Amino acid sequence: MAIDQKELGQRLKRAREACGLTQEDVARHLETSRSTVAQMELGNRAVTGLELSRLAYLFGRDIRRFVAEDSTDGEEALVALFRLHPDISDQEEIVEALRMCTALGRELTNLEQILGIDRDIGTAAHYPKPSPKTKWESVKQGERIATEERRRLGLGMTPLPDLTGLLETQGIRTAQVTLPDDISGLTLIDPDIGPFIVANREHHILRRRFSYAHEYCHVLLDRERQGMISRAQDRDEFLEIRANAFAANFLMPEDGVRSFVHGLGKGRPSRLEAEIFDEEETVKIHARSAPGSQEIQFYDVVQLAHHFGVSWAAALYRLRALRLITQAELESLLEQDENGRGKELTRVLGLPEPDHTSARNEFKRRFVALALEAYRRDEISKAKLIEVVNMVDVGAREIERTLDDLGLDDEAVVVRLPGA
Amino acid sequence: MGGDGRTRIVITDANVLINMIHTKRLYLLGELHGFEFVVPDEVVAEVNVPEQAKAISRAIDAGHMERVSFKSTTDLELYTEHVQVVGKGEAACLAMAEVHGWYLASDERRRFLRLAEERLGPDRIMNTPGIYVLALRAGLMTIEQADADKQVLEKHKFKMRFKSFREVVGTVPTREKE
Numbered sequence: 210m211a212i213d214q215k216e217l218g219q220r221l222k223r224a225r226e227a228c229g230l231t232q233e234d235v236a237r238h239l240e241t242s243r244s245t246v247a248q249m250e251l252g253n254r255a256v257t258g259l260e261l262s263r264l265a266y267l268f269g270r271d272i273r274r275f276v277a278e279d280s281t282d283g284e285e286a287l288v289a290l291f292r293l294h295p296d297i298s299d300q301e302e303i304v305e306a307l308r309m310c311t312a313l314g315r316e317l318t319n320l321e322q323i324l325g326i327d328r329d330i331g332t333a334a335h336y337p338k339p340s341p342k343t344k345w346e347s348v349k350q351g352e353r354i355a356t357e358e359r360r361r362l363g364l365g366m367t368p369l370p371d372l373t374g375l376l377e378t379q380g381i382r383t384a385q386v387t388l389p390d391d392i393s394g395l396t397l398i399d400p401d402i403g404p405f406i407v408a409n410r411e412h413h414i415l416r417r418r419f420s421y422a423h424e425y426c427h428v429l430l431d432r433e434r435q436g437m438i439s440r441a442q443d444r445d446e447f448l449e450i451r452a453n454a455f456a457a458n459f460l461m462p463e464d465g466v467r468s469f470v471h472g473l474g475k476g477r478p479s480r481l482e483a484e485i486f487d488e489e490e491t492v493k494i495h496a497r498s499a500p501g502s503q504e505i506q507f508y509d510v511v512q513l514a515h516h517f518g519v520s521w522a523a524a525l526y527r528l529r530a531l532r533l534i535t536q537a538e539l540e541s542l543l544e545q546d547e548n549g550r551g552k553e554l555t556r557v558l559g560l561p562e563p564d565h566t567s568a569r570n571e572f573k574r575r576f577v578a579l580a581l582e583a584y585r586r587d588e589i590s591k592a593k594l595i596e597v598v599n600m601v602d603v604g605a606r607e608i609e610r611t612l613d614d615l616g617l618d619d620e621a622v623v624v625r626l627p628g629a
Numbered sequence: 630m631g632g633d634g635r636t637r638i639v640i641t642d643a644n645v646l647i648n649m650i651h652t653k654r655l656y657l658l659g660e661l662h663g664f665e666f667v668v669p670d671e672v673v674a675e676v677n678v679p680e681q682a683k684a685i686s687r688a689i690d691a692g693h694m695e696r697v698s699f700k701s702t703t704d705l706e707l708y709t710e711h712v713q714v715v716g717k718g719e720a721a722c723l724a725m726a727e728v729h730g731w732y733l734a735s736d737e738r739r740r741f742l743r744l745a746e747e748r749l750g751p752d753r754i755m756n757t758p759g760i761y762v763l764a765l766r767a768g769l770m771t772i773e774q775a776d777a778d779k780q781v782l783e784k785h786k787f788k789m790r791f792k793s794f795r796e797v798v799g800t801v802p803t804r805e806k807e
Binding site: 211212213214217255256257258259261262272273275276277319323584587588589590591592593595596613618619620621622623624625626627628 | 637639643669670671674675698699700701702703705706708709710712713714715716717718719720721724732736737738739740741743744751752753754755756757758759762763786787788789790791797
């Protein structure tokens with residue numbers, strides 16, 4: 210039995226208020242008047258399907274929840290984000306990006322469910338830790354959890370070339386979406402979508418990898434918050450510091466970095482000491498590295514960064530955190546990074562440049578392919594396919610041409626007449 | 630809206646409207662005796678080629694068809710289920726046809742047709758060729774005109790499984806004849 214108009218109106222009102230929107234705001238999005246919205250909320254005016262679809266997008270809610278008899282299954286991620294970051298509600302660019310992320314997460318979930326792609330959203334580990342009280346504690350927690358998580362996943366000290374693949378195996382959906390430049394990524398934990406991590410599509414591929422690892426920390430440690438936005442302005446907050454420390458350690462484990470640096474013949478102390486016991490007493494042996502032989506050069510940094518799939522800057526800060534370079538060396542090497550030395554060295558060393566352009570479309574490729582597959586299997590209609598691919602900027606004509614090319618849209622029709 | 634017991638209300642999906650626009654026969658929807666064609670807001674919204682949108686608007690103004698909206702949360706609830714697998718316009722057509730016992734005009738095959746058959750049964754579904762057959766039987770056009778339109782539609786990649794309307798005009802049974 211369907212709910213009545215009055216109940217629907219009350220639900221719409223509650224959803225609007227939870228997102229911090231006024232009736233005027235909603236009216237603007239629906240291209241209608243405030244009084245129409247007021248009448249809908251009072252249950253005096255029927256809501257069209259189109260309006261309900263737009264409201265679901267606006268409030269980041271599964272459209273079915275508005276009319277389902279039982280709709281009490283927890284708070285949506287978008288609402289949680291508004292609650293945690295009340296300052297964003299008047300920043301339309303951010304809010305719109307969040308809405309799009311939520312809508313993409315819902316559609317991705319829908320497509321995966323339609324196609325029977327099982328994703329156990331309970332797979333990802335949970336490390337319930339008290340929130341850190343200091344920056345130092347934040348760093349240490351992040352480092353410790355990264356080490357524990359690597360151990361749990363049996364990753365040893367190897368690089369993680371397919372980070373999004375790894376996250377997907379942990380039941381986490383990932384996407385690349387264009388976000389405002391000061392947002393590197395965000396995490397949504399929605400009762401319907403499960404954990405969903407978004408990285409800024411416009412950022413460099415290596416930065417995005419770092420963002421994915423950073424957001425993964427939020428899934429592991431901050432799940433109860435249901436949503437996190439990683440903004441440049443919040444980087445001094447303890448949870449963000451913890452997530453950054455986690456990301457650096459997760460992508461570049463200490464043992465792995467030390468081993469790599471040793472492989473370059475570097476990273477040893479300049480003065481070595483050993484004691485050999487000869488059954489009577491110990492013999493002390495001293496050795497000194499050749500002056501300057503242990504100094505890490507920018508070409509070492511370029512190789513290290515390439516090995517772990519991180520930016521040169523991320524590799525440099527990791528070396529400094531592990532005390533493999535001094536503060537003065539860090540500053541000197543960062544200057545070389547800023548002077549563009551890395552590109553030239555990458556070329557000379559014959560290292561491949563990361564394919565940023567192709568990689569930024571990784572999510573789009575996966576999303577469109579899922580939609581095509583759902584259409585091919587007759588699980589969604591062509592109109593639905595067009596609506597879905599429109600979300601990632603693929604036009605109707607473009608997808609119709611593709612269907613033609615694939616021979617998926619050439620069925621001739623018979624005459625269909627109505628019966629009595 | 631009609632509903633005198635003999636008039637059948639047909640809720641019309643965008644692909645049928647666009648086909649009738651291609652052949653400049655949208656007016657036929659207002660001339661088929663015993664049928665009243667309606668179009669939901671969701672279908673009107675998804676026709677976004679300006680000339681086609683104008684043609685639909687003109688047809689509504691001329692009374693060839695009537696625009697309809699959801700009236701209850703029952704059809705809205707069905708819409709929210711259908712919209713997971715079909716387009717918004719299709720979902721609206723299907724939900725309203727289900728709730729009000731209307732007929733459905735759609736040229737969609739595959740998933741939407743399957744869902745429509747499950748929900749409405751095969752007797753409450755018609756398509757563009759079906760509308761042409763009804764128009765031919767009603768003497769609203771000639772076979773030659775219908776076949777010329779068939780060629781126009783084929784240029785728009787809408788193919789029919791027969792060469793001429795002559796083959797089907799008298800042979801496709803309606804339930805009334807059975």
